Amino acid sequence: MKRSGSDSRPRAVAVALAGLLLGLIAWQFAGQRDPVLLATPVRSFEALAAMVSDGTLPAALLDTGLLFLVGLAAAIVGGVGYGLVLSRSKVLRGSTGWLVFAFQSVPIVALAPLILAAFGFGFGAKTLVVFLSAVFPILINTVEGARHAPKTLLEVARVHRSGEWPLWRDVLIPHTLPYAMSGIRQGIAMAFVGTFIAEFFLQATGIGGLLLSASARFDSATVLGLTVLVSVIAALLMGLGRRLEKAFAPWREGSTE
Amino acid sequence: MSLHDRRKATTLTSPGRGGAAVAIDDVTMRFGDRVAASGIRVDVAPGEIVSVVGPSGCGKTTLLRAVAGLLTPSEGSVKVDGEVVDGTPEGVGMVFQHFGLFPWKTVEANVAYPLRLRGLPKEEIAARTRELIGMVGLSGFEKSYPHQLSGGMQQRTGLARALAVRPRVLLMDEPFGALDAQTAEVLRFELLRMWEEHPITMLFVTHSIDEAVLFGDRVVVLKGRPGRVHEVIDVALPHPRDRAVARSEEFAALRERVWSLVMSPDAGQAG
Known part of the structure; x- marks a missing residue:
């Protein structure tokens, strides 16, 4: 399975690139027919280049990146940490477990006005939006993983009179890590969406802010350029997430479990 | 006989001790309404190997888990060197059927x-x-x-x-049950050889009658639901227990005897 994966990789890349090229050509033609509504790729690229040279794009990227990273980091710490605690405590699971499942289905966009009212629209409030977007997949995957720790291994720990902390170190955390990593991979995607929700609905800063002001000005070249940039970043992040997921379970390599 | 010599052996695995005594005293194991084992009484002397055989569901693994301190007897008590087992005692090692690595x-x-x-x-x-x-x-x-x-x-x-x-008691939970026949055979004789060098107390739960006779100084046959001690057989085979012993007529006779006890209609139920 692994071999065929590495064999087909160059081809997959070539196919993806061909698709991208086709899309760009179609876009260029469409843009030439209606330049107001749909700027051409060339003009979009020029718009991006202009924002790079006047420093607005790097500053916006930094803003957005910081928001994304802080929110995601908080979601990872909170999701994995609380997930592990939840898996060991029946009381907490009974009292807050259902809340977690109920809360995860609430669209964060709907909560944006509430968060705005409660926490204002500073960095903290925006981070909260990113955190809330990303935390649930991480939390839920972690709980599922930790709760299914193999019974035999828990018995092995008991036979060796393991204390609670060594039990976490030797059994629960290593067993849960791959599950948490799949949660984090999903969390990265959600945090990305959350970052833009925060920038659109709380305070127009960063890339989201640039997008908003450009579309208010009907500057379709900038809007489209930024959109493409954002998609590329998203694709790269997803690739990174998958890499991470694999890297964290070397013992799983080749095993079917 | 050799039991005394075994105990004297000072070795790496058991410095100055030939293992601990295990006393299973009138133990009943209950899970809700289900009784898995009832009134089990087995004493294992220091340095002795006691095999426990019986059909599936006779409670032999449950019993082993009680000695390991993984389960608490509903009635009766388990003692290792006179101390009531409450959590796994110091110096008790366990080998799991599915390895538990x-x-x-x-x-x-x-x-x-x-x-x-x-x-x-x-x-x-x-x-x-x-x-x-x-x-x-x-x-x-x-x-x-x-x-x-x-x-x-x-x-x-x-x-x-x-x-x-450095266990003084080794608990074996069908240790070779998940292995193919040849591998199991090789490991059996290797373990026996190791035991001759470092003799310690062993409680050996197994499905295999051959294995029970090969390892045991005594073989405890559990039967019925709930499982009770049906019979205890002394295995007077010489040490070391190597391939020659496994080929002997005495071995075959003992093996037959345990076989017929395990396979006979449930007499344990009446008691």
Whole structure:
């Protein structure tokens, strides 16, 4: 399975690139027919280049990146940490477990006005939006993983009179890590969406802010350029997430479990 | 006879002791309404090997878990060296049917696990781990993960880990039950050879009648639901228990006797 994966990789890349090229050509033609509504790729690229040279794009990227990273980091710490605690405590699971499942289905966009009212629209409030977007997949995957720790291994720990902390170190955390990593991979995607929700609905800063002001000005070249940039970043992040997921379970390599 | 000599043997695995005494005193194991074992009484002398056989569901594994302190008897008591078992006692090692290795730890780390839990100095852990891995014939595989090893090698790792605590009692939960026939055969004789060098108390739960007779100084036959002690057979086979012993007529006769006891219609039910 692994071999065929590495064999087909160059081809997959070539196919993806061909698709991208086709899309760009179609876009260029469409843009030439209606330049107001749909700027051409060339003009979009020029718009991006202009924002790079006047420093607005790097500053916006930094803003957005910081928001994304802080929110995601908080979601990872909170999701994995609380997930592990939840898996060991029946009381907490009974009292807050259902809340977690109920809360995860609430669209964060709907909560944006509430968060705005409660926490204002500073960095903290925006981070909260990113955190809330990303935390649930991480939390839920972690709980599922930790709760299914193999019974035999828990018995092995008991036979060796393991204390609670060594039990976490030797059994629960290593067993849960791959599950948490799949949660984090999903969390990265959600945090990305959350970052833009925060920038659109709380305070127009960063890339989201640039997008908003450009579309208010009907500057379709900038809007489209930024959109493409954002998609590329998203694709790269997803690739990174998958890499991470694999890297964290070397013992799983080749095993079917 | 040799029991006394065995106990005197001062060895690496059991410094100055030939193992602990295990007393299973009138133990009943209940899970809700279901009674898994009832009124079990088995005494294991220091340095003795007692095999426990019986059909599936007779409660033999449950009994072993009670001695390991993983389960608490509903009635009666389990004592190791006179101390009532409450949690796994110091000096009790256990070998699991499905090995119970940590998939994320290498062979080395799995074997070192009990030593790390005890907070021994690093150099001592490294030295003892090396010695144990050599003893079970896994030198060169220190850095392998369990999934890279055959079942036999995984169980060798499991055995090395159980021996790491310098056990005075070794609890064997169908240790060769998940292995193919040849591998199981090889490991049986290796374990017997190791035991001759470092004789310790062993409680050996198994499905295999051959194995029970080969290892046991006595064989306890459990029967019925709930399981009760149906019969205890003395195995007066000579030591060391090697292949020659396994081919002898005495072995075959004992094997037949245990076989017919296990297979006979349930007399245990009436008692």
